[in-house]
Amino acid sequence: MDCNCNAYHCPVDTTLNMIGGKYKALILWHLTDKTLRFGELRKLIPQATPKMLTQQLRELEENHLINRTVFPVVPPRVDYCLSDLGISIRPILEAIYTWGTDYLNQNGLEASCSMTFSS
Amino acid sequence: MDCNCNAYHCPVDTTLNMIGGKYKALILWHLTDKTLRFGELRKLIPQATPKMLTQQLRELEENHLINRTVFPVVPPRVDYCLSDLGISIRPILEAIYTWGTDYLNQNGLEASCSMTFSS
DNA sequence: CAGTATCCCAATCGATACTG
DNA sequence: CAGTATCGATTGGGATACTG
Numbered sequence: 400m401d402c403n404c405n406a407y408h409c410p411v412d413t414t415l416n417m418i419g420g421k422y423k424a425l426i427l428w429h430l431t432d433k434t435l436r437f438g439e440l441r442k443l444i445p446q447a448t449p450k451m452l453t454q455q456l457r458e459l460e461e462n463h464l465i466n467r468t469v470f471p472v473v474p475p476r477v478d479y480c481l482s483d484l485g486i487s488i489r490p491i492l493e494a495i496y497t498w499g500t501d502y503l504n505q506n507g508l509e510a511s512c513s514m515t516f517s518s
Numbered sequence: 519m520d521c522n523c524n525a526y527h528c529p530v531d532t533t534l535n536m537i538g539g540k541y542k543a544l545i546l547w548h549l550t551d552k553t554l555r556f557g558e559l560r561k562l563i564p565q566a567t568p569k570m571l572t573q574q575l576r577e578l579e580e581n582h583l584i585n586r587t588v589f590p591v592v593p594p595r596v597d598y599c600l601s602d603l604g605i606s607i608r609p610i611l612e613a614i615y616t617w618g619t620d621y622l623n624q625n626g627l628e629a630s631c632s633m634t635f636s637s
Numbered sequence: 638c639a640g641t642a643t644c645c646c647a648a649t650c651g652a653t654a655c656t657g
Numbered sequence: 658c659a660g661t662a663t664c665g666a667t668t669g670g671g672a673t674a675c676t677g
């Protein structure tokens with residue numbers, strides 16, 4: 400039984416803990432407007448080992464940022480998609496992305512990653 | 519001699535690395551519109567040991583988010599304040615703060631920390 | 638006053654191999 | 658296909674004591 404004995408919580412730490420994980424921002428990004436299976440995420444984020452990918456997905460799920468759907472079929476199939484909460488956090492990710500891009504450009508660095516705006 | 523051999527950088531990771539450190543957001547928050555000395559920051563963030571506070575301040579300085587001014591006097595005096603870059607990142611911190619506050623409130627948790635908006 | 642220096646424990650993360 | 662299990666290297670971070 401969980402009992403949170405801390406009466407007060409820092410909003411900034413709360414948010415950062417939810418999106419600050421090693422591959423969390425990347426996962427949320429890839430799931431924008433899309434439902435993806437575990438194997439598809441693995442191909443999109445090859446630098447993450449299955450262990451890490453599973454761990455990050457579980458934490459995102461615990462924080463209710465994504466939905467995990469298991470289909471009782473063989474071979475197994477599991478779908479991941481953003482929850483409403485996950486959708487609501489996207490503007491923050493975009494603000495962070497925009498600031499980071501400006502910063503990199505101003506420092507003569509090429510800004511690029513698996514995250515790109517399609518619209 | 520440092521040589522960054524990666525041609526491309528992820529903007530989101532770049533931003534998160536700059537503000538995601540254990541006490542970095544808190545430090546940036548306290549320095550808003552204020553110049554503070556090391557000892558003042560210690561009193562404002564007592565949970566950070568001097569080692570950790572120094573480390574976080576050094577990293578913020580390396581990322582040019584804050585300015586460190588040493589006065590050649592005895593006893594020593596060192597001032598910390600936001601740089602222009604540090605000021606420019608504040609809207610992101612506020613967006614993160616706002617989202618986190620909404621999230622905590624919707625989950626029946628009391629949102630609070632050393633970070634509060636004065637205006 | 639503004640830090641350093643040590644020591645040491647805990648959490649993070651990667652590599653690899655294995656399974657229902 | 659969608660994960661687990663295990664091991665080990667690296668990093669993070671706290672406690673305490675010391676210094677120019």
